[in-house]
Amino acid sequence: MLAEIITIGDEILIGQIVDTNSAWMAKQLNLIGVSVKQITSVSDDEQHILEALELAEKRADIVLITGGLGPTKDDITKKTLAKYFNMGFRNDPGALEMVRQIFEKYKRPLLDINIQQADVPDGCEVIVNKNGTAPCMWFEQNDTIFVSMPGVPYEMMYLMDDEILPRITSRFKLPFIVHKTILTANIGESFLAKEIEEIEDSLPAHIKLAYLPKLGQVRLRLSAKGDNETALLKEVELYAKEIISKVNKFVVTDEDIPLEKAILNLMKSKGLTLSTAESCTGGYIAHLITQHPGSSSVYWGGAVAYAYELKESILGVKENTLNTFGAVSEQTVTEMAEGAIKHFKTDYAIAVSGIAGPDGGTEDKPVGTVWIAISSKHKTVAKLFNFSNKRIQNIERSAASALAMLLNLLKETV
Numbered sequence: 001m002l003a004e005i006i007t008i009g010d011e012i013l014i015g016q017i018v019d020t021n022s023a024w025m026a027k028q029l030n031l032i033g034v035s036v037k038q039i040t041s042v043s044d045d046e047q048h049i050l051e052a053l054e055l056a057e058k059r060a061d062i063v064l065i066t067g068g069l070g071p072t073k074d075d076i077t078k079k080t081l082a083k084y085f086n087m088g089f090r091n092d093p094g095a096l097e098m099v100r101q102i103f104e105k106y107k108r109p110l111l112d113i114n115i116q117q118a119d120v121p122d123g124c125e126v127i128v129n130k131n132g133t134a135p136c137m138w139f140e141q142n143d144t145i146f147v148s149m150p151g152v153p154y155e156m157m158y159l160m161d162d163e164i165l166p167r168i169t170s171r172f173k174l175p176f177i178v179h180k181t182i183l184t185a186n187i188g189e190s191f192l193a194k195e196i197e198e199i200e201d202s203l204p205a206h207i208k209l210a211y212l213p214k215l216g217q218v219r220l221r222l223s224a225k226g227d228n229e230t231a232l233l234k235e236v237e238l239y240a241k242e243i244i245s246k247v248n249k250f251v252v253t254d255e256d257i258p259l260e261k262a263i264l265n266l267m268k269s270k271g272l273t274l275s276t277a278e279s280c281t282g283g284y285i286a287h288l289i290t291q292h293p294g295s296s297s298v299y300w301g302g303a304v305a306y307a308y309e310l311k312e313s314i315l316g317v318k319e320n321t322l323n324t325f326g327a328v329s330e331q332t333v334t335e336m337a338e339g340a341i342k343h344f345k346t347d348y349a350i351a352v353s354g355i356a357g358p359d360g361g362t363e364d365k366p367v368g369t370v371w372i373a374i375s376s377k378h379k380t381v382a383k384l385f386n387f388s389n390k391r392i393q394n395i396e397r398s399a400a401s402a403l404a405m406l407l408n409l410l411k412e413t414v
């Protein structure tokens with residue numbers, strides 16, 4: 001069974017908001033065995049929406065639509081759907097009652113424009129939105145199901161979880177789709193593909209291998225589709241073990257988690273602690289780590305120290321080191337990492353100092369020059385990186401490289 005997702009709104013197309021709805025819906029559909037054929041974003045334009053609906057009907061069994069259901073004049077989805085299905089309008093009592101309850105709850109006056117939220121195309125089935133004033137509408141035409149939902153993420157999610165997904169699973173016999181993810185680091189995508197080429201060529205037609213590269217890492221995803229979930233799981237696990245055995249020295253984990261979470265899990269299992277000393281990354285590494293629940297059992301804290309004075313007073317970097325070699329140097333970043341271990345009393349530390357840009361570079365240290373050091377209580381490793389002149393990319397690359405270096409030192413010493 002194929003689905004298509006259509007998001008409606010100028011705010012998405014001009015980059016004012018990020019379309020997180022589509023990614024979330026695609027993931028939930030995949031979990032129940034529905035494959036997403038296409039994701040389309042369209043403007044608040046009647047003709048554009050009509051064309052998108054027509055094309056989607058030809059391609060998909062289920063079309064999920066979000067956005068454009070508000071009470072203002074720029075929200076035209078409902079009127080456009082009525083035109084597409086050649087329907088008039090009715091005022092739905094259930095939807096109107098929900099609108100009344102919401103406005104009564106928040107002690108706000110109920111305006112005519114709010115009452116009109118309960119007006120729906122007369123041929124649709126209304127699914128009451130318990131978390132907002134815009135009703136969810138279910139249409140069927142030519143063996144295709146269309147579901148229009150509000151674009152507010154939490155409203156859409158409740159509707160999908162409570163109403164839409166259960167209806168789809170109860171109505172259709174869906175195949176099982178299973179995934180297995182292997183996270184690798186310190187090997188490029190093309191080199192990785194070469195290493196596992198024979199295994200990939202031996203995969204049966206119902207199992208696919210996807211390469212998902214990211215800075216400093218490549219995620220491999222095996223996906224299988226069929227009617228026997230138990231058999232699929234066993235089959236995917238078998239091929240995953242073959243891949244892991246072939247490229248074991250590059251494998252971080254066989255869980256679908258990010259690199260920093262895999263490191264946290266490893267360190268927690270060994271009872272190890274971590275601190276950070278950041279300059280050019282401005283706390284980004286600490287952010288990556290602390291976004292995960294339970295990180296405090298491993299991560300004790302750190303310092304964001306741009307100024308020489310703070311590098312000296314907080315991290316114990318020597319004044320002579322800074323004056324002789326500068327902040328962006330092997331000597332300084334080494335003392336930052338070792339100082340973090342000493343002052344924060346942790347087992348491991350990450351230190352980063354560089355020139356993120358877009359200015360601040362010199363002839364011998366251009367923008368993108370970054371030194372990273374990783375320390376344990378017994379060993380420090382420092383490495384020079386030369387990235388680009390793009391500030392955000394330099395920060396992200398520095399963080400990815402630092403985490404990969406930490407992983408390597410952990411593998412050596414744990």
